[in-house]
Amino acid sequence: MLELENVTKTFTSGLFGGYEIRAVDGVSFKVEEGEIVSLIGESGSGKTTIGKLILRLIKPTSGRILFKGEDIWSFDKERLRRYYYKNVQAVFQDPFASFNPLHKVDRVFDLVFKNFLGNVGEEEKKEMIKRSLESVGLNPSEVLGKYPHQLSGGQLQRILIARALLVEPSLLIADEAVSMLDASTRIDILNLLGEFRDRVGTSVIFITHDLALGYYISDKVVIMYRGRIVEWGDAEKIFNNPLHPYTRMLLESVPDLNVKWEFKGIEPEREEEGIYEIQGCRYAPRCPYAREECYKKPPQTTQPEKNHHVACYLYK
């Protein structure tokens, strides 16, 4: 349904555009209908940039993004608005940022009706909003007519999800959409996304730095490091048999509830500027298994087991 073909996005940074950041570097993956795919990686791995590329908020430096077989950059303004954005909705990390504090929360539904559901009468509109709020576990009379500051982050995020799901999109991009919520609200919202996928068949790209959340919700997982995919495949396989040293490190660093924190020294500072100049694997400077070839050219992706791919010289 959605396919990224060798997508690269380069930014220039530093004084006078001093150096290049390949925030997304040759990324390819597919999202099938009704599939939940998590993009997982530490801060700066390029996850949000991929989200923005899919939402056509920024243009790839090279490569293509296909939606139902069509290059999303081939859409004219009208088709982008009426077709693509009806089918591809997004929810972001900070629910407060999506609301105007001076307006009642109800207003967030207006644009959806204006752009995508134009021929709906007032009564039907109210009924649709009510139903969609109920479907995300909200009591419409408790939230409608309120200002953002009168509601909790969890309630606001549910309203935004209700809005996104009102148009029954083919794809929902959830970029750290539950990160600011407390643990139990988080799980409720993940369950909600899962239920919606089951009911409507919406695919979800779930962007997170939190492995546990990614595991909880996904069918497929894409692990990113500094703009590149290092491992991808079935969620079960990746979590039960992580292959890339980076994925293993991420899994090992998930805190265990029965282990108390203990000071183990400070991780050495990472070389940020030079990282994009490394010809080979970008994880090499941190990798305990790195050898000479790792620095020379990026490793090929191999498939050590069915539906489980890894880009690492350990699996040639």
Ligand SMILES: Nc1ncnc2c1ncn2[C@@H]1O[C@H](COP(=O)(O)OP(=O)(O)OP(=O)(O)O)[C@@H](O)[C@H]1O
């Ligand atoms: N507009 C921009 N101009 C310059 N550099 C950018 C721009 N947007 C992103 N970057 C850089 O690209 C890299 C990837 O950023 P991105 O936000 O996609 O990562 P991320 O994995 O989503 O991180 P986080 O979880 O912290 O949001 C980072 O080094 C970031 O500083």
